Amino acid sequence: MDVNVVDKWGDLILEVGASLRDDLSSEGDGEQLSEVRSEQQSDSDSDSEQSLARSLRQDRTPSPDSSVAITDIPLRILVSSKVLTMGSLVFKEMLHGSFAEAQLHFNQVDPPTLSLPEDNPRATLLFCEIVHCSPSVHHFKGYKTLHELGIFADKYDCTRSLRSWFRGQLFRFVGAGHDYFDIDALLNEGMSAQQMLKLCFLMNDTEMFALASKTVYTHISPSEIRPRLEAVYEDEVPGRLIDLLCSFGRHSIHDFAGIGPALIAHVSRQRKWYGYFTPIPCETTQEEDELDHSQVTGLCYGNTVRIGVLGATLASLSLLPSHDPEVDSKRSPVAMLRKLQRLGEVDFGDRKMCCPKTARCNCGHDLDIKFELDKKIKAAKQKARGICLGCVKDDTEPISDFLHGHNSRCERHVSWGERSLNHDMILRR
Template sequence: MATRLENHGHPPGTTVMDKNGDVLFELGSEDLTAHLLVSSKVLSLASSVFSAMFTHGFSEGEGLSSKSPRVIPLPDDDPPAMALLCHILHFRTSSIPMERDIAALAELAILCDKYDCAGPVKPWGLLWTAEWLPHAGSEGFEKLLFVTYGLDLPEAFAKVTKALVDNHPGPLKFDASPGYEMLPDGLTDEIESKRNDLLKSLLRAFDATITPFVAASNVICIRQVVGLFYYNLSTVGLWPLSKKLDEIPVPEIKQKVSQLVAPVPTCTNRVYCICTKGYTVVSDIKRILQEKIDDAINNTTGLCLDCVRAGRGSGEHQSCRLSHT
């Protein structure tokens, strides 16, 4: 419930966003409390939720005055995230950090979703997420899904979902994470479906590379090539193939493939034998496999934020901000 601050002073430790502020946010609960002196006008311009709170009949909006700021408790909001949000909305750029950790970004995104004010935060969101996008293997990276969704960053959202497809074996679990509830139903299933499609493409890449030799396995040296191919997969930790592909992030799969030794048969006929003529030169097996793997990875894209919000498949897009081509 909102109360009136009866004197002209502010509680100790109050962060003044606007010296003429007419609202005093009270953050936290019990022993951990912070205060922010803010402008209802500024917040109303930035947020439809704050606008309704301050102007459309909510009790908090009655009789707002800078001479006697109204105290509004916000016990459920993360204090550092709310302070950062208010710094941004009040254009206090000197107080805005150039870097933010993923957990802090997730808390900020939750507030932007709650108060419908992602627009003014977008430029900062682009700056902060760009720092983390190259670190898909970092602990907590999956929280960037909340961040890019809550801050409405379509390009970053596509990159994050692509990175999760490539780097997150197994199911995504967010049930206990703050912010999970803002994500639409089925989003994690769609990411896992993309991951499964990529795994199928990677399996086809391995199969397509060795199939020409399997088809000619009536030749003794080619039998050796086929056997050595699968043996070498085992030596680099890629066997059994389907199980390992399911367990290993894509960058690690590529790294293991780079360690493969090209199978060399014990053939003495270097002129007419199929191991050096015909379908594929044996020494090219590794290169061809790497090219097919790269094609499979590059043909797998992230998700379109506009399509996700609209609840439609990526092939049904109308006027998405991010090109599907």
């Protein structure tokens, strides 16, 4: 049987996937049939449903390099036992602990064989190539291969040794602000934000998980988070993860919904907006026309009109706060952001909204509504933070105790994250 040489000076042969021969051999035909049925179904769907179906079908699409594992089962891989023990704590215990495998006599002339009958051949080969620094592993592998590798890494406790390579695979999807994943870039590769979230969860990567979690709860409404994750997870979705995503999403929606009233309060020059508008000044005598109406009424004609336009626009775009949980559950922060940007396109300096010349009011010249809107949008965007992976996996604290300021570097797990980083630095040396 042919041997895949990962290390030509290797002293151990891994024989992988013997018990999976029938399943992996028939995998290709089943995937092709599922692909055809999915394409037929997508012809009758809307454009948005086609995009979702395309992202979900990626989970069933074989990777370009999957032919090796399908045609050669079991797969035999020549590796270095020393490199394996450096990359995986489980392999270290297996080969140098009290297990029967520790009795193998590792040598380069006649390498012994270690059987891993139930492991995925593709994922095992990819892991070996990564820890042996093979030059052929740098191109993007696709969701299916990364998902298989994540399951393997979780089983053999080797996520730390794969972290740098894993981040290199995902960094191409990081947005311009380096605080979220670009949805369009993900869709171009047939992936979705929820698939990215699962990958980061499996690989135990705190930084990438923070980006993925923020991307999910800002782009998906709270009512859609559970069904979207259930479509990606083959087993049960962690309930704590869903609760945290929905909680952070509702907080972000609340922040964006508060921009409209805050903007009206700014225009009205009041500390707090109570919904009361000063009436438009009526016709006055010549003597009264010489007065500054903004000083008489506290709210000039121009700003009164602008408040009316702001209120009507905010109501038509569904941007005002709502006390109905069902309404907020159907909103998403990104959709609200787009609507607020549309609000910024309104010309509040139009002369129809300015005070009469006789009022001698400079509200039309000293206008900063657009500036205030941009400032409040920026502040709301900065408040959205990634979720701490440690808090997702550590259920000792109730979710209700989390503050919105909690983020991927929360005090409870900052030392946990530093330990992971220090371990990565040691492995690189």
